[in-house]
Amino acid sequence: xxxxxxxxxxxxxxxxxxxxxxxxxxxxxxxxxxxxxxxxxxxxxxxxxxxxxxxxxxxxxxxxxxxxxxxxxxxxxxxxxxxxxxxxxxxxxxxxxxxxxxxxxxxxxxxxxxxxxxxxxxxxxxxxxxxxxxxxxxxxxxxxxxxxxxxxxxxxxxxxxxxxx
Amino acid sequence: xxxxxxxxxxxxxxxxxxxxxxxxxxxxxxxxxxxxxxxxxxxxxxxxxxxxxxxxxxxxxxxxxxxxxxxxxxxxxxxxxxxxxxxxxxxxxxxxxxxxxxxxxxxxxxxxxxxxxxxxxxxxxxxxxxxxxxxxxxxxxxxxxxxxxxxxxxxxxxxxxxxxxxxxxxxxxxxxxxxxxxxxxxxxxxxxxxxxxxxxxxx
Numbered sequence: 001x002x003x004x005x006x007x008x009x010x011x012x013x014x015x016x017x018x019x020x021x022x023x024x025x026x027x028x029x030x031x032x033x034x035x036x037x038x039x040x041x042x043x044x045x046x047x048x049x050x051x052x053x054x055x056x057x058x059x060x061x062x063x064x065x066x067x068x069x070x071x072x073x074x075x076x077x078x079x080x081x082x083x084x085x086x087x088x089x090x091x092x093x094x095x096x097x098x099x100x101x102x103x104x105x106x107x108x109x110x111x112x113x114x115x116x117x118x119x120x121x122x123x124x125x126x127x128x129x130x131x132x133x134x135x136x137x138x139x140x141x142x143x144x145x146x147x148x149x150x151x152x153x154x155x156x157x158x159x160x161x162x163x164x165x
Numbered sequence: 166x167x168x169x170x171x172x173x174x175x176x177x178x179x180x181x182x183x184x185x186x187x188x189x190x191x192x193x194x195x196x197x198x199x200x201x202x203x204x205x206x207x208x209x210x211x212x213x214x215x216x217x218x219x220x221x222x223x224x225x226x227x228x229x230x231x232x233x234x235x236x237x238x239x240x241x242x243x244x245x246x247x248x249x250x251x252x253x254x255x256x257x258x259x260x261x262x263x264x265x266x267x268x269x270x271x272x273x274x275x276x277x278x279x280x281x282x283x284x285x286x287x288x289x290x291x292x293x294x295x296x297x298x299x300x301x302x303x304x305x306x307x308x309x310x311x312x313x314x315x316x317x318x319x320x321x322x323x324x325x326x327x328x329x330x331x332x333x334x335x336x337x338x339x340x341x342x343x344x345x346x347x348x349x350x351x352x353x354x355x356x357x358x359x360x361x362x363x364x365x366x367x368x
Contacts, residue, residue, distance in 0.1 A: 015239070015242070022235055023235075026234075030224055034227065040227050040230075043227055044230055047234060048241060051238055052241060108215070109215045128177070128213050128216045131181050131182070134175075134183075150174075152177050153173070153174050
């Protein structure tokens with residue numbers, strides 16, 4: 001059964017279909033949320049928040065996007081809300097100014113990405129970890145394609161500054 | 166025609182292989198003549214290679230919690246949402262309504278039997294001849310508080326299916342295809358909180 005068919009069945013309140021989709025998406029969502037700096041406990045809670053939305057809103061899924069980008073979009077929104085609760089320690093967006101970044105040759109790319117603002121980090125993770133196109137990422141983030149490219153451009157500039165040897 | 170910066174911005178998706186044909190062809194043309202972008206491709210490729218093959222340390226631990234986490238989700242769906250939806254869903258579809266009625270009656274019969282019989286009443290024989298089935302058959306009496314969902318989850322977990330209707334005294338017959346040690350399995354079922362009594366059917 002395809003993911004679209006599962007969503008149709010979930011819209012009819014078929015909880016077996018919900019469980020099937022949950023099991024299929026759990027590893028991917030866990031990876032995404034952990035890469036966005038959520039803790040394990042937060043990731044588990046957010047995954048259930050995501051599927052609560054899937055359960056309630058699957059009837060509104062019209063198929064303009066793929067099920068994958070729709071679900072990852074919900075995940076991104078929920079993750080940002082979770083991170084906002086820690087807004088004093090977690091920069092969410094804005095332009096990271098590479099000139100203020102102190103190079104640290106001991107950093108690896110994962111640690112460096114964790115230090116990016118969350119919106120930049122999401123673009124990097126969705127591109128390199130999950131292999132989405134910039135158009136799909138624009139759908140997931142609900143922003144124009146050029147915004148995705150700009151966030152990636154700034155993220156790469158910051159990463160280069162951080163990883164400079 | 167795109168400028169240099171527009172091509173540079175496409176490089177991460179050139180590296181992850183998701184550019185469409187038009188973008189790909191234009192960027193390939195640009196790369197042939199732009200050394201700065203060619204170096205950027207090399208640097209991005211190196212980052213992409215470093216990225217892969219490094220699982221998140223917490224990922225495995227999070228995966229292990231999947232089943233328990235799904236159970237928590239199910240609890241959040243019921244009874245306020247899940248149950249309400251189920252009733253509306255059933256009411257909208259006559260064949261589902263019939264299924265819900267059968268389940269309600271069977272769970273109800275277990276409850277009536279439980280309420281009218283002393284706890285230590287020995288199991289009474291079924292009045293109808295059992296439906297013949299292949300494989301191992303378990304006879305199970307569920308706790309009176311067991312819901313239809315719990316029965317279904319238990320069946321899913323066991324890889325079994327109900328055979329026919331329950332007896333008048335609420336004994337369910339569950340056919341299992343692949344059980345190496347039926348007695349041990351019956352003992353395991355017996356320990357399940359939804360199960361009041363379980364035994365391998367003697368044939």
